Amino acid sequence: MEIKIRGLFQKVLCVAFIGILTLNASCTNTKEKEIEQVINDALNKSVKQSLLMAEKYADQPLVLPRSFVDGEMTTSDYGWWCSGFFPGVLWYLYEDSGDEELLKYAQQYTQRIEDAKYMTSNHDVGFMLYCSYGNGLRITGDSAYNEVLLTGAKSLSTRYREKMGLIKSWDFNEKIWQYPVIIDNMMNLELLLWASKASGDSIFKHISVSHADKTMVNHYRPDYSCFHVVSYDTVTAKPHAQQTFQGYSDESSWSRGQAWGLYGFTFMFRETKEKRYLDQANRIASYLLNHPNMPEDYIPYWDFDAPEIPKEERDASAGALIASALIELSSYVDKDLADKYLTVADKQIRTLASDEYTAKVGENGNFILMHSVGSKPHNSEVDVPLTYADYYYVEALMRYKNR
Ligand code: GLY
Numbered sequence: 001m002e003i004k005i006r007g008l009f010q011k012v013l014c015v016a017f018i019g020i021l022t023l024n025a026s027c028t029n030t031k032e033k034e035i036e037q038v039i040n041d042a043l044n045k046s047v048k049q050s051l052l053m054a055e056k057y058a059d060q061p062l063v064l065p066r067s068f069v070d071g072e073m074t075t076s077d078y079g080w081w082c083s084g085f086f087p088g089v090l091w092y093l094y095e096d097s098g099d100e101e102l103l104k105y106a107q108q109y110t111q112r113i114e115d116a117k118y119m120t121s122n123h124d125v126g127f128m129l130y131c132s133y134g135n136g137l138r139i140t141g142d143s144a145y146n147e148v149l150l151t152g153a154k155s156l157s158t159r160y161r162e163k164m165g166l167i168k169s170w171d172f173n174e175k176i177w178q179y180p181v182i183i184d185n186m187m188n189l190e191l192l193l194w195a196s197k198a199s200g201d202s203i204f205k206h207i208s209v210s211h212a213d214k215t216m217v218n219h220y221r222p223d224y225s226c227f228h229v230v231s232y233d234t235v236t237a238k239p240h241a242q243q244t245f246q247g248y249s250d251e252s253s254w255s256r257g258q259a260w261g262l263y264g265f266t267f268m269f270r271e272t273k274e275k276r277y278l279d280q281a282n283r284i285a286s287y288l289l290n291h292p293n294m295p296e297d298y299i300p301y302w303d304f305d306a307p308e309i310p311k312e313e314r315d316a317s318a319g320a321l322i323a324s325a326l327i328e329l330s331s332y333v334d335k336d337l338a339d340k341y342l343t344v345a346d347k348q349i350r351t352l353a354s355d356e357y358t359a360k361v362g363e364n365g366n367f368i369l370m371h372s373v374g375s376k377p378h379n380s381e382v383d384v385p386l387t388y389a390d391y392y393y394v395e396a397l398m399r400y401k402n403r
Helices: 002-032 035-056 085-097 100-111 114-118 125-140 143-157 183-199 203-218 255-272 275-289 316-330 335-353 387-402
Strands: 064-069 072-076 180-182 229-232 239-243 372-375 380-384
Touching: 002 335, 035 085, 035 100, 035 335, 035 387, 064 085, 064 380, 064 387, 085 100, 085 125, 085 387, 100 125, 114 125, 114 143, 125 143, 125 183, 143 183, 143 203, 180 183, 180 203, 183 203, 183 255, 203 229, 203 255, 203 275, 255 275, 255 316, 275 316, 275 335, 316 335, 316 372, 316 387, 335 387
Parallel strands: none
Antiparallel strands: 064 072, 180 229, 229 239, 372 380
8 A cells, every 4th residue: 555655656746747847848948949940839839729720610601719718719700800810810821831721711711801891980990901801912912802902991091080180990988089099090000001002092191191190299108108099179189188998097008009009100110211100119119128017028017007017917919019010120220229129029939939828739729829918907808818919929920030
């Protein structure tokens, strides 16, 4: 009996030891390997997870993955603002691998959101269509995608009023907001800038430049952090409220909002070559990278001013977005600054690619990353996988690899 117990005890010790060794190995792995290897491994894992996800809903033509909350998958139809991210992941992974299965699924899931091109009820058309159809067009040149994107750009433009000089983001909360514009709206300008080039109609660029210029003035504080929501008075066209919706407080720095701004002003510079946008992106980057509450691994807490830091949740989606934006921004600045941005992006990628953030294949509802925050004040999608975290993560991997 005593021998049996001792044997069992030794077995348990042995399994625990091997477990600790494996955990350590996989956690430190991404720190010790060459970044190229980290990225290739991360892309391979992403392909496996994304194919499993695509297979899961292959026979449900209206369904797009959304999240995995309390062990349950959540999905949406084309109308949710995130509908285009999963097709976008499939496009990027197809672009990298040339895998025909990925191409088939990228086309199939992209087609599911075609009706978003008629959406005029909010500003999210850019997210939906540019990540899906935009990547599809860029990679395959399929001219049928052109029409969808142009129709979507026209729908989005209906939300622009010349008197205000901005696209109206949302139509709800009318008792508080007359003409709400959220920082996220910067991201939808990429579709319009594309539309201007594709159609030759400068109105789309005019809208983008006007929106970005007013955002620069009214969303940004002197330290280059930004408000989430700025609502404009429809009579004076001046801000009447500067608030938050998904952040900790009106005066706080909601992390993903800061990331949307960094990303948005970076592509505004790419597309217009106007130095003011490059300066703005660099100043936002400086604010973020020097923030005392930015963790050493550069994956932010969900809000830089969240009250319980360091016990607050991290937001992998903000980390992935910042990484992707910094990699692009590094190509527009001098070598010293570029090295600084790439060093940060390298750290972010290694962290996100580690077991701390990347799920095991077959787990996490087949999303790639864990630990993002949708909206903490609404207790919605807190510390869960989100399609946009996966999208900007895969984009960052590709940008780093191909830079
Ligand atoms: N409204 C988009 C976001 O949650 O970032």
